[in-house]
Amino acid sequence: xxxxxxxxxxxxxxxxxxxxxxxxxxxxxxxxxxxxxxxxxxxxxxxxxxxxxxxxxxxxxxxxxxxxxxxxxxxxxxxxxxxxxxxxxxxxxxxxxxxxxxxxxxxxxxxxxxxxxxxxxxxxxxxxxxxxxxxxxxxxxxxxxxxxxxxxxxxxxxxxxxxxxxxxxxxxxxxxxxxxxxxxxxxxxxxxxxxxxxxxxxxxxxxxxxxxxxxxxxxxxxxxxxxxxxxxxxxxxxxxxxxxxxxxxxxxxxxxxxxxxxxxxxxxxxxxxxxxxxxxxxxxxxxxxxxxxxxxxxxxxxxxxxxxxxxxxxxxxxxxxxxxxxxxxxxxxxxxxxxxxxxxxxxxxxxxxxxxxxxxxxxxxxxxxxxxxxxxxxxxxxxxxxxxxxxxxxxxxxxxxxxxxxxxxxxxxxxxxxxxxxxxxxxxxxxxxxxxxxxxxxxxxxxxxxxxxxxxxxxxxxxxxxxxxxxxxxxxxxxxxxxxxxxxxxxxxxxxxxxxxxxxxxxxxxxxxxxxxxxxxxxxxxxxxxxxxxxxxxxxxxxxxxxxxxxxxxxxxxxx
Amino acid sequence: xxxxxxxxxxxxxxxxxxxxxxxxxxxxxxxxxxxxxxxxxxxxxxxxxxxxxxxxxxxxxxxxxxxxxxxxxxxxxxxxxxxxxxxxxxxxxxxxxxxxxxxxxxxxxxxxxxxxxxxxxxxxxxxxxxxxxxxxxxxxxxxxxxxxxxxxxxxxxxxxxxxxxxxxxxxxxxxxxxxxxxxxxxxxxxxxxxxxxx
Numbered sequence: 001x002x003x004x005x006x007x008x009x010x011x012x013x014x015x016x017x018x019x020x021x022x023x024x025x026x027x028x029x030x031x032x033x034x035x036x037x038x039x040x041x042x043x044x045x046x047x048x049x050x051x052x053x054x055x056x057x058x059x060x061x062x063x064x065x066x067x068x069x070x071x072x073x074x075x076x077x078x079x080x081x082x083x084x085x086x087x088x089x090x091x092x093x094x095x096x097x098x099x100x101x102x103x104x105x106x107x108x109x110x111x112x113x114x115x116x117x118x119x120x121x122x123x124x125x126x127x128x129x130x131x132x133x134x135x136x137x138x139x140x141x142x143x144x145x146x147x148x149x150x151x152x153x154x155x156x157x158x159x160x161x162x163x164x165x166x167x168x169x170x171x172x173x174x175x176x177x178x179x180x181x182x183x184x185x186x187x188x189x190x191x192x193x194x195x196x197x198x199x200x201x202x203x204x205x206x207x208x209x210x211x212x213x214x215x216x217x218x219x220x221x222x223x224x225x226x227x228x229x230x231x232x233x234x235x236x237x238x239x240x241x242x243x244x245x246x247x248x249x250x251x252x253x254x255x256x257x258x259x260x261x262x263x264x265x266x267x268x269x270x271x272x273x274x275x276x277x278x279x280x281x282x283x284x285x286x287x288x289x290x291x292x293x294x295x296x297x298x299x300x301x302x303x304x305x306x307x308x309x310x311x312x313x314x315x316x317x318x319x320x321x322x323x324x325x326x327x328x329x330x331x332x333x334x335x336x337x338x339x340x341x342x343x344x345x346x347x348x349x350x351x352x353x354x355x356x357x358x359x360x361x362x363x364x365x366x367x368x369x370x371x372x373x374x375x376x377x378x379x380x381x382x383x384x385x386x387x388x389x390x391x392x393x394x395x396x397x398x399x400x401x402x403x404x405x406x407x408x409x410x411x412x413x414x415x416x417x418x419x420x421x422x423x424x425x426x427x428x429x430x431x432x433x434x435x436x437x438x439x440x441x442x443x444x445x446x447x448x449x450x451x452x453x454x455x456x457x458x459x460x461x462x463x464x465x466x467x468x469x470x471x472x473x474x475x476x477x478x479x480x481x482x483x484x485x486x487x488x489x490x491x492x493x494x495x496x497x498x499x500x501x502x503x504x505x506x507x508x509x510x511x512x513x514x515x516x517x518x519x520x521x522x523x524x525x526x527x528x529x530x531x532x533x534x535x536x537x538x539x540x541x542x543x544x545x546x547x548x549x550x551x552x553x554x555x556x557x558x559x560x
Numbered sequence: 561x562x563x564x565x566x567x568x569x570x571x572x573x574x575x576x577x578x579x580x581x582x583x584x585x586x587x588x589x590x591x592x593x594x595x596x597x598x599x600x601x602x603x604x605x606x607x608x609x610x611x612x613x614x615x616x617x618x619x620x621x622x623x624x625x626x627x628x629x630x631x632x633x634x635x636x637x638x639x640x641x642x643x644x645x646x647x648x649x650x651x652x653x654x655x656x657x658x659x660x661x662x663x664x665x666x667x668x669x670x671x672x673x674x675x676x677x678x679x680x681x682x683x684x685x686x687x688x689x690x691x692x693x694x695x696x697x698x699x700x701x702x703x704x705x706x707x708x709x710x711x712x713x714x715x716x717x718x719x720x721x722x723x724x725x726x727x728x729x730x731x732x733x734x735x736x737x738x739x740x741x742x743x744x745x746x747x748x749x750x751x752x753x754x755x756x757x758x
Binding site for chain 2: 093095097099103107114118119122123124210250357358359362396403410413417418421448
């Protein structure tokens with residue numbers, strides 16, 4: 001079982017990097033060299049923090065969960081410090097338009113993937129650096145639907161969120177305008193919105209046009225999708241002008257133009273303008289508490305030094321793997337037994353086909369076209385629903401996942417890849433029910449940093465399998481109608497969700513509806529780990545909404 | 561299946577349509593030394609890996625094939641990871657040792673010779689068994705054959721298609737993105753995008 005049993009009893013802060021393997025030691029030394037601030041002109045050696053200073057708010061992680069609240073708390077005048085495990089980059093000069101060269105954007109510490117449908121990590125879903133996973137997210141930013149938050153009420157399965165969509169809507173509006181989301185107004189599947197998107201949709205690429213054409217034949221409604229990449233120049237508070245997207249199609253390996261609203265070009269510079277301090281290359285190992293169980297300080301490794309920062313409040317925003325891993329390693333907030341439990345990953349089935357037309361899948365925003373007609377399909381034999389999207393893809397990513405699925409080798413492999421410019425894909429993004437068999441635990445193996453590797457169990461259950469079958473059938477119909485040959489499906493699971501669930505009772509949830517840990521009154525958690533259910537849409541926008549909401553709730557509670 | 565003219569990516573690398581960071585990444589692969597001394601694998605195992613890679617990516621059309629084995633050797637030496645591993649698999653170094661050993665065992669069982677001594681047709685027969693997870697050999701009791709094949713195939717594939725010559729082969733010029741792309745719809749090409757011929 002994945003909980004505290006794997007840790008030694010009576011050890012309050014059990015994280016002691018111990019490196020037995022000479023190889024691991026070597027890697028660790030190398031990592032430390034890389035993290036050496038003197039090697040990177042952007043990373044000025046940080047002065048050691050004042051050991052006596054107690055900051056108001058310490059934030060771990062600078063992705064979609066940590067960055068918005070960092071800016072919010074700094075704006076409110078709090079003394080705020082953020083710790084980011086990775087470095088700060090200059091995207092314009094450092095980011096290559098080359099998939100392999102960009103692997104440094106991913107959280108590449110090894111995780112163990114177990115279960116019948118082992119989930120791929122690294123480039124599939126986990127980032128590192130100033131901006132976290134938003135450095136490589138696709139910028140696909142649909143809002144969650146009202147029903148996504150009330151699955152149990154609607155179906156008698158899954159769980160409800162402790163609040164309704166009304167709580168998120170004001171934040172969605174704020175975010176869409178702050179980030180400069182490009183999308184259709186009115187939104188075809190949510191016509192009653194108070195505010196439209198601030199920018200017109202991005203142009204459709206070849207895959208989007210193929211899907212649009214075929215869906216029109218089949219009576220499936222489509223629309224250009226909402227993407228947090230600029231279709232026109234946009235003024236960014238705290239940053240200045242951001243230029244429009246140049247359609248370079250490289251969102252998943254890092255945007256070098258600043259058109260994509262990753263945290264490094266939006267909330268993080270804003271937070272710094274308001275006085276937040278962001279320490280990069282800071283890998284957290286320990287969370288210290290006093291006798292009452294309140295968090296008092298965080299210990300981290302930075303440039304070969306061990307640093308301790310005291311704090312009044314801690315915001316843990318490290319994502320749905322590193323957040324529960326830190327909690328388990330530090331035996332923190334474990335009373336509900338829910339830490340690491342109910343890991344979810346979106347149903348992410350893809351269908352690919354070869355077309356006579358020139359598609360050139362490397363151009364344009366990857367997720368150009370959307371349909372949400374499948375949010376509650378009439379013929380569904382499953383709980384929840386999914387969205388459909390066209391997808392562009394870069395060659396290395398496409399080739400590696402294609403061979404994993406089709407196992408082509410030899411001349412047939414090279415022959416198939418010659419058609420790369422004629423290949424287009426569609427995929428779905430569907431809800432996933434929480435299940436007791438899907439969870440994260442600490443393994444006995446240690447990673448290159450000397451910390452126990454997480455083991456993540458994931459098996460697609462009956463509901464996910466039914467949704468997969470439904471989705472594959474529809475996508476094959478669409479691609480047949482579009483004129484594709486050699487159609488094949490790739491069953492995959494994307495995004496990492498759950499593992500520190502939010503709820504109304506300390507008996508079955510880690511954090512309360514404000515994001516505050518039931519067991520630890522000055523610990524807040526804000527990232528995809530607190531999602532009670534997976535939603536039928538990409539999570540980034542909702543994580544950011546929760547982040548702003550968590551900051552507002554914290555500030556309200558402080559005043560009360 | 562289209563064929564694209566040779567030299568497209570190499571020509572673009574000479575222009576300012578490619579950023580310095582992109583050029584640096586691609587030119588490093590183009591100009592990598594043609595000789596490589598393995599540092600992780602012993603000489604025999606490395607030759608075996610080269611022979612297996614040559615069946616997965618046969619390159620009779622190239623005088624100097626794109627080398628795929630050095631990246632594997634260098635990564636294993638360094639202990640590099642990509643963020644995850646199948647829990648059913650041993651650590652990568654052990655997986656490669658067991659898996660390559662298993663390929664040799666399969667060759668010995670079928671043809672009473674090591675893999676590198678077989679002609680290409682017989683090597684391909686062993687590869688077919690491996691791809692179908694039906695290769696004989698005692699190592700496979702310690703290593704899931706389907707996962708090993710998948711992981712090795714994916715790693716060789718990443719190296720192959722990251723190479724500028726392989727990108728020329730499939731008509732990919734996405735690296736030449738300094739001016740951005742204006743013509744992005746179906747059948748819309750910009751002058752720097754090569755046209756394929758059947």
